[in-house]
Amino acid sequence: MKLSTQQFDFLTEIVNIGIGRSANVLNKIVKNRVQLKVPSILLLKVDDLKQLVGHDDSVELSVISMGFTGDLLGSVALVFSSANAIKMVDLLTENNYEKLEMDQLRTSTLNEVGNIVLNSLIGTLGNLLKTRFRYSIPQFKECLAKDLLANTGSLPEYFIYAETQFKIKDNNIEGSFMLFFEVGSFDTFIEKLEKFSVQ
């Protein structure tokens, strides 16, 4: 499956507006300035996901996800390796914690960072596609790469993937933004993308 150039350009624009908005919000609350970049946006097969989130199946991931219903059904997720997530949170909060594990304080901070990024992206998407969503509360989970899609229900063959880079104090922290639609919704999304990209 392929997106047309117009569809792809429109999607890129949505993501870039969303990312710009999240950087703006983030920089008002964090101690160290954040630069956000999305170097690539891809339409990927769900089967390829494992390779992207970690070649090693034992990589532990920190995931902030949010489900949505309404005109379209699906979920968005911001995924980091747990090591990257801890590093990012500590840089953002100038935390000098010694323990290298996710604790409740780091979790709630990461939840907010994820919430800001996901809100901006999905909010922009909803706005530009003139689509009404109802959202669940953002959820944090730690899991192995192989379990990332456990309990996500029926997924179509494809999903939207965007590599996301957080640059904080000369540190580049990589994460991934993922947008999953449920089976019927994916086609509707592509149709909407087509309709609005033409406009």
Add this chain to the structure above:
Amino acid sequence: MERAKHTQQLIDSLSMGICIIDPVYKVLYWNEYMHEYTGIPSGTICCKPLGDFFPSFKLEVYTERINSVFEGWPPVVLSSRFHHLFIESPNGKLKNKSQDVTISALVSSEEGAFNALISVIDVTESNRQLEELNMQYKKAKQDIEIRERIQSKLMDSEIRYRELNNMKDKLISIIAHDLRSPFTSLIGYMEILANEPHKISQNRQQEIIAMLLDGTRQTYALLENLLLWANMQIKGGVMYRPVAFNLEAVLTEVVAKMKHMAQRKEISIVIECKEVADVFADVDMVQAILRNIISNAIKYTHPKGRIQINSAKENDSYAFVSIKDDGVGMNPETIANLFKMEKSVSAFGTDNEKGTGLGLLVCKEFIDKNKGKLEIISSLGSGSEFKFTLPLRSL
């Protein structure tokens, strides 16, 4: 009606704060938990702007995000670490409290409009426990580091103690055997000369005197090395006084003084020096190095053998001296143990000359002190080459 009452009772019994505001931040609902938590009763705050009680709700940094909820955007999460005093009551009751706050869109009775549901979870205690755990972790880590440092110091001390003990054993062994034994024969020969000179032929007397001279020289050389080495073990024991001097001249002078030893075994010593400028080193130390290596070469070279001494520039910074013999040579194990105090033993020379292995320890330390390097190339039966470098100028 009954159902609404029941729902309110349910929300009031939650161990989290719930508040509902409309798009102009007017409080529509305030649960019992919020009353207890903030000290503000529902009757006081309801229908009034939330910002009048909690100033954070007037700040743009928050209103910008909260307002998106009224447009049906996703929930807003405010974590305690970023927003420590987000909900701070004017009566100071919440001064040291931290909360995780979530603000979600709530469908309003008006078509297409949203109110905002604010949920507040007090995380003060769990944050405090985490801080405490972290402090304990930090302290434990520091304790481990301190313990590791002490352990490492103890190990260093133990190693130093063993070295000193080996040194002491070696000293006692040298004094007890190597220094004492020659005196037994020296005294024996001198007693013969003193007690019965008339019974000994003139030729025999000359032989005895020559043996006495050799024995005394060897013992003196040993004593000198012993003192040099012992001095080096004491901090500041040997003064290092480098000067620029002509290496060839010193080499020739040392070889000249040792000629008699070589002549006795009919060993030829050949010196070849190429473009050696002055070196920058301690002359006394260089003399001791040369004396020891050359005397070893004589000791382990067969009678009528040959010792080749070369000196030239190694590179722009160093000169080298190489002393090569065609004597007995050494196996790798012997070479490996040459500079180990506890293992440095000396084999008898080709003419049964005695030694202690101390000379090479002195050489190694003096070469190090002069910022040079010592290299030994040898194999059993094929002779040995001792090559060391000296700096051409002050480094």
